[in-house]
Amino acid sequence: MIAGDSGEKARRPGEFADLARRFASQFTWGVATSAYQIEGAAAMDGRGPSIWDEFCARPGAIKDGSSGERACDHYHRMAEDLALISDLGIGAYRFSVSWPRVQPLGAGAWNERGFDFYERLVDGLLERDIAPYLTLYHWDLPLALQAGGGWENRDTALRFVDYAREVSRRLGNRVRSIATHNEPWVVAVLGHEAGIFAPGLKSRRLAMQVAHNLLLSHGLALQALRADGVSTPLGIVLNQGPIHAATNSPEDRAKARLDDGLTIRWYMDALLLGRYPADVVEFLGADAPTVTDEDMRTISQPLDFLGINYYTRNVSGTGEPQKPAEDGRERTDMGWEVFPAGLTELLLRLHDDYPLPPLYIMENGAAYRDQLEAGRVRDEDRVRYLRRHVAALADAIERGVDVRGYFVWSLLDNFEWADGYRKRFGIVYVDYATQQRIPKDSARWYQQLCAAHRHGDTRRVAGEAVL
Numbered sequence: 001m002i003a004g005d006s007g008e009k010a011r012r013p014g015e016f017a018d019l020a021r022r023f024a025s026q027f028t029w030g031v032a033t034s035a036y037q038i039e040g041a042a043a044m045d046g047r048g049p050s051i052w053d054e055f056c057a058r059p060g061a062i063k064d065g066s067s068g069e070r071a072c073d074h075y076h077r078m079a080e081d082l083a084l085i086s087d088l089g090i091g092a093y094r095f096s097v098s099w100p101r102v103q104p105l106g107a108g109a110w111n112e113r114g115f116d117f118y119e120r121l122v123d124g125l126l127e128r129d130i131a132p133y134l135t136l137y138h139w140d141l142p143l144a145l146q147a148g149g150g151w152e153n154r155d156t157a158l159r160f161v162d163y164a165r166e167v168s169r170r171l172g173n174r175v176r177s178i179a180t181h182n183e184p185w186v187v188a189v190l191g192h193e194a195g196i197f198a199p200g201l202k203s204r205r206l207a208m209q210v211a212h213n214l215l216l217s218h219g220l221a222l223q224a225l226r227a228d229g230v231s232t233p234l235g236i237v238l239n240q241g242p243i244h245a246a247t248n249s250p251e252d253r254a255k256a257r258l259d260d261g262l263t264i265r266w267y268m269d270a271l272l273l274g275r276y277p278a279d280v281v282e283f284l285g286a287d288a289p290t291v292t293d294e295d296m297r298t299i300s301q302p303l304d305f306l307g308i309n310y311y312t313r314n315v316s317g318t319g320e321p322q323k324p325a326e327d328g329r330e331r332t333d334m335g336w337e338v339f340p341a342g343l344t345e346l347l348l349r350l351h352d353d354y355p356l357p358p359l360y361i362m363e364n365g366a367a368y369r370d371q372l373e374a375g376r377v378r379d380e381d382r383v384r385y386l387r388r389h390v391a392a393l394a395d396a397i398e399r400g401v402d403v404r405g406y407f408v409w410s411l412l413d414n415f416e417w418a419d420g421y422r423k424r425f426g427i428v429y430v431d432y433a434t435q436q437r438i439p440k441d442s443a444r445w446y447q448q449l450c451a452a453h454r455h456g457d458t459r460r461v462a463g464e465a466v467l
């Protein structure tokens with residue numbers, strides 16, 4: 001059993017072994033990043049501009065006025081960053097390919113220097129025995145495609161298929177899996193309805209058409225890659241968390257059910273059941289997207305895996321939301337509630353409601369106000385967050401959910417979208433003035449967990465061999 005969650009200072013001997021033992025020997029432990037958040041080198045070696053470069057240039061769009069222009073300068077420090085993953089003994093790395101780096105206009109010519117970078121990245125991972133997990137789209141659409149309507153235009157889905165095929169042709173057989181999209185809900189709703197992410201548009205109708213076209217592009221890409229003979233596992237990554245009603249009133253429960261429909265069922269029903277949820281379609285009315293039956297068959301291609309990003313639950317109601325500071329709940333620096341039991345609840349619910357492929361937690365982690373003191377970051381809060389979520393994941397697995405891997409968001413502090421560099425999610429601290437990387441206490445914690453799991457493996461494997 002895991003020691004209580006009460007923030008105990010001293011580590012119990014055996015803590016890591018106890019936790020690691022709850023995971024099968026093949027279980028994958030990784031760290032995640034995305035291209036625009038770490039690479040920098042925004043105008044280098046032929047990379048084209050993306051919608052995020054343009055969005056960041058708008059006054060007021062990013063809280064600290066920054067952009068991903070330099071970020072963690074990972075483009076130039078890739079070898080150092082791979083060495084870091086390797087020194088920490090972490091067995092897997094999830095990264096995304098920047099579409100405008102390999103195809104500057106989102107159509108037509110490929111940029112060889114861009115592909116060179118990802119070739120070196122994948123080879124560098126394999127040399128160090130780190131399994132590469134590739135994401136095709138983590139939000140950085142080539143700006144040229146936005147001029148033609150971006151994801152509102154079905155043609156962008158066809159451009160995405162060309163891009164997916166070319167990346168797979170070059171890297172597909174060396175990576176462990178390929179995810180088409182990261183968090184289509186965020187792209188659709190935060191980018192096209194709330195307008196707080198690129199491309200900064202504000203229309204629900206538009207957002208729902210974008211959500212549909214993203215899913216369509218996913219299905220078309222899976223069909224095309226399979227027709228090309230790609231045998232690498234293919235899937236998609238969704239952001240999800242349980243939606244709880246603020247009170248037991250019928251109004252609040254109805255609102256929570258609708259929010260569940262808009263964030264979870266819209267994507268899960270389409271991908272796994274081949275239809276959109278009727279209650280949500282009815283609620284949307286004229287804002288519902290234009291859809292054909294053929295589209296739904298395309299979207300619901302079999303998935304080899306499904307990625308889930310879990311950070312928190314959402315509390316949904318019809319009244320004025322309470323101010324986070326006043327509700328007494330434990331929160332991270334994002335204001336997101338720390339709610340590990342929500343991960344177990346979510347996984348069990350998905351398992352009950354859908355015919356699931358194997359799952360991966362592709363992101364989980366937390367931002368805190370880390371302080372670098374005498375060369376060390378004592379991020380006890382993050383250690384505690386991670387420990388509790390890993391235990392919550394084990395609870396779900398022990399109750400029958402097939403989860404094959406877990407990735408911490410993030411390897412490095414990085415460009416946190418509209419929050420700029422103010423929010424630090426890394427298990428490795430980045431001193432942006434010098435670009436120095438300093439593993440935080442949480443990195444050491446994760447290192448020990450990975451090591452304990454590996455050593456457990458050796459025992460298990462040895463035991464199996466004797467039998």
Ligand code: FCB
Nearest residue numbers: 034182183239409416425
């Ligand atoms: C997710 C994103 C990731 C990061 C984390 C904190 O929604 O996929 O890029 O910003 O949130």
